Amino acid sequence: MTGNKAVAIGRPRAFDEDKALGRALEVFWRKGYEGASIADLTAAMGINPPSLYAAFGNKEALFCRALDRYEAEHEASWNEALSAPTAYEAVKHLLMYSAASLGDKRRPPGCLMVQAALCGGKECDAVKKELDKRRDASFRLIRERLKRARREGDLPENTDPASLARYIATVLHGMAVQAAGGASRKELERVAATALRAWPE
Amino acid sequence: MTGNKAVAIGRPRAFDEDKALGRALEVFWRKGYEGASIADLTAAMGINPPSLYAAFGNKEALFCRALDRYEAEHEASWNEALSAPTAYEAVKHLLMYSAASLGDKRRPPGCLMVQAALCGGKECDAVKKELDKRRDASFRLIRERLKRARREGDLPENTDPASLARYIATVLHGMAVQAAGGASRKELERVAATALRAWPE
DNA sequence: GTAATTATTTAGCGTTCGTTACATATGTAT
DNA sequence: ATACATATGTAACGAACGCTAAATAATTAC
Numbered sequence: 383m384t385g386n387k388a389v390a391i392g393r394p395r396a397f398d399e400d401k402a403l404g405r406a407l408e409v410f411w412r413k414g415y416e417g418a419s420i421a422d423l424t425a426a427m428g429i430n431p432p433s434l435y436a437a438f439g440n441k442e443a444l445f446c447r448a449l450d451r452y453e454a455e456h457e458a459s460w461n462e463a464l465s466a467p468t469a470y471e472a473v474k475h476l477l478m479y480s481a482a483s484l485g486d487k488r489r490p491p492g493c494l495m496v497q498a499a500l501c502g503g504k505e506c507d508a509v510k511k512e513l514d515k516r517r518d519a520s521f522r523l524i525r526e527r528l529k530r531a532r533r534e535g536d537l538p539e540n541t542d543p544a545s546l547a548r549y550i551a552t553v554l555h556g557m558a559v560q561a562a563g564g565a566s567r568k569e570l571e572r573v574a575a576t577a578l579r580a581w582p583e
Numbered sequence: 584m585t586g587n588k589a590v591a592i593g594r595p596r597a598f599d600e601d602k603a604l605g606r607a608l609e610v611f612w613r614k615g616y617e618g619a620s621i622a623d624l625t626a627a628m629g630i631n632p633p634s635l636y637a638a639f640g641n642k643e644a645l646f647c648r649a650l651d652r653y654e655a656e657h658e659a660s661w662n663e664a665l666s667a668p669t670a671y672e673a674v675k676h677l678l679m680y681s682a683a684s685l686g687d688k689r690r691p692p693g694c695l696m697v698q699a700a701l702c703g704g705k706e707c708d709a710v711k712k713e714l715d716k717r718r719d720a721s722f723r724l725i726r727e728r729l730k731r732a733r734r735e736g737d738l739p740e741n742t743d744p745a746s747l748a749r750y751i752a753t754v755l756h757g758m759a760v761q762a763a764g765g766a767s768r769k770e771l772e773r774v775a776a777t778a779l780r781a782w783p784e
Numbered sequence: 785g786t787a788a789t790t791a792t793t794t795a796g797c798g799t800t801c802g803t804t805a806c807a808t809a810t811g812t813a814t
Numbered sequence: 815a816t817a818c819a820t821a822t823g824t825a826a827c828g829a830a831c832g833c834t835a836a837a838t839a840a841t842t843a844c
Contacts, residue, residue, distance in 0.1 A: 391788080417702060421831085432793080500615070545773045
């Protein structure tokens with residue numbers, strides 16, 4: 383919004399927008415969309431409500447910015463995992479990276495995309511849909527990688543890439559639920575290893 | 584609370600407590616614990632707030648009663664599934680029953696145990712813990728069935744019942760997330776079938 | 785300097801939250 | 815009939831919700 387211009391006119395922002403967004407992300411991650419109040423957010427961000435609204439618009443827009451940030455933090459690892467030479471390795475790396483990430487005790491437990499708003503009152507219907515859309519985008523990333531694998535003869539001909547991708551996405555979301563309940567990285571890695579045994583052929 | 588005594592003194596309750604609880608369950612199921620307001624609940628139950636508080640205590644107690652009801656609705660099917668002669672059949676029936684149940688369009692989508700409060704503000708910490716406890720009870724049901732299977736030689740000796748059970752529970756919770764996003768029974772059954780391919784040996 | 789522009793603080797807006805006081809209605813016990 | 819006990823509807827409580835008006839502070843443009 384307010385420019386990356388070299389010099390902006392008017393009173394300059396007194397807080398670091400990126401850092402504040404990071405704090406907001408942590409709050410949404412721990413408390414969910416509904417559970418995170420403006421008071422929670424402003425306290426964590428170190429600002430007052432008017433500064434939040436001036437910089438980010440409103441609660442929903444701030445949440446979407448936090449979603450963008452969250453995805454950006456994982457994008458590199460996802461791309462690296464999915465670019466493995468074989469589909470099996472790609473999915474294995476994806477599952478193992480997710481186990482490590484979801485079980486990382488230095489950050490909030492679980493997955494923002496899953497737990498921020500699985501359901502809720504009608505005032506968060508839009509957020510629910512947005513999360514569903516982004517989870518579906520992750521599914522499609524996996525599916526496209528598996529489609530490529532089948533074209534390359536890296537998957538049996540009787541294997542449906544979409545079904546296998548749906549299964550992988552399901553395991554990932556299940557791991558997110560386990561993590562939300564406090565599962566450790568080790569436990570999640572065991573789940574991931576077991577899940578990989580369903581690999582075709 | 585107020586007795587199942589043949590005749591109770593005082594003004595009799597004007598609403599069907601069981602039916603009202605069923606309506607409350609549906610509201611919590613669709614909106615989650617935080618998202619379900621007392622106004623939502625009383626409207627669905629056809630009563631006023633004082634009647635709700637007199638009959639159920641408060642929002643949290645009502646939610647726990649709804650949890651009991653929810654579990655009771657699935658208990659018979661779980662027991663039936665887990666009493667199958669082999670562990671593989673038991674888990675297969677469990678997954679297939681869950682696919683049908685989670686994808687049933689006549690009821691709210693997803694699983695109350697998963698989506699009612701994966702995270703939230705501190706006022707629903709107790710509810711979060713209660714849900715986690717009950718999910719863990721489901722996990723232990725599966726684990727005990729698999730332990731029995733290993734004692735009976737129905738599982739390979741190098742298979743850890745706890746790890747396999749954790750995997751099954753993870754798939755079930757993942758299916759619940761898919762269902763919350765609108766997945767159909769057919770899709771969930773495909774996921775279940777794929778998940779079963781991870782079965783040991 | 786003065787004007788213009790933007791950010792910050794304080795304080796509070798209207799609404800909804802979970803919950804309850806109170807008067808009244810409806811039943812049994814005697 | 816009177817006393818007692820419980821349920822109900824109305825109405826409202828204090829607190830928290832998301833959000834904003836208004837005054838003030840800090841910067842650039844001229």
